[in-house]
Amino acid sequence: MELEQNQACTELLLLVIDGQATEEQHQELMRHLEECESCREEYLLSKSIKDSLKSHIKINGTPKDLANSIQNKISETASLK
Amino acid sequence: MGERMSYENKDKQRVFNEEFMPHIDAMYNFAFRLTLDEDDAKDLVQETFMKAYRFINSFETGTNAKAWLFRILKNSFINNYRKKSKQPNKVDYQEVESYYNSDSVNENITTDLRVETVQHLIGDEITNALNSLDVDFRTVIILCDLEGFTYEEMAKILDIPIGTVRSRLHRARNLLKEKLKQYASSLGYKDKRK
Structure with a gap:
């Protein structure tokens, strides 16, 4: 019983964190978080990991010549037809 | 694939430039995260764009170009790199x-x-x-x-x-x-x- 409850919480939590929950689901989770400490911690942790990924993963700059070389190949292909 | 000429050549290039090229940075980043190698990532992105151009008639203007491109990239990655490294799953x-x-x-x-x-x-x-x-x-x-x-x-x-x-x-x-x-x-x- 408790396990099922946990699983339902986890699913709800992920939906909210990923911004794909409905308004009702969002509020349901918020109500639950007020009374459940372990879910609250889980929520904050998952959220902070997601935020860290977004802000810390290095974006590798696209090589400057890549766009040009693609454009050139496309022009070649197009003019062959 | 039948020769369904939905786009004239001029339109093809326009769709390509307006709908596909803006995603080049996201594509390169995805390719790099998959291959973890700059040259492989470059090749993968180039191949993806060439395929996108070739199959442009199966792309509907105004639909989600980014998801469409990412799908091609992911499939190319599987074909090129997964087969080679015959690792167990x-x-x-x-x-x-x-x-x-x-x-x-x-x-x-x-x-x-x-x-x-x-x-x-x-x-x-x-x-x-x-x-x-x-x-x-x-x-x-x-x-x-x-x-x-x-x-x-x-x-x-x-x-x-x-x-x-x-x-x-x-x-x-x-x-x-x-x-x-x-x-x-x-x-x-x-x-x-x-």
């Missing part, structure tokens, strides 16, 4: 490993990963943790957390049911937590707690 192994770890964690290790710890981790540590995941797990995290695709879009990009997207994402995140926890304790973050 590591996902199965990591899934087993993650279950095993999650059991043992509760019993033996008292250190939990905490929000403050995560906030102390720097880019390199998070990048390394992500890169250490098997490519299938890495992929769902990139698509969801970095690129912000919905579960539904991810299901289309990866050709798997939404339920599988969600469970894979869940497992990927648990694995990532484990890795971050290992980093944190190896770096002594544990001691920062009172």
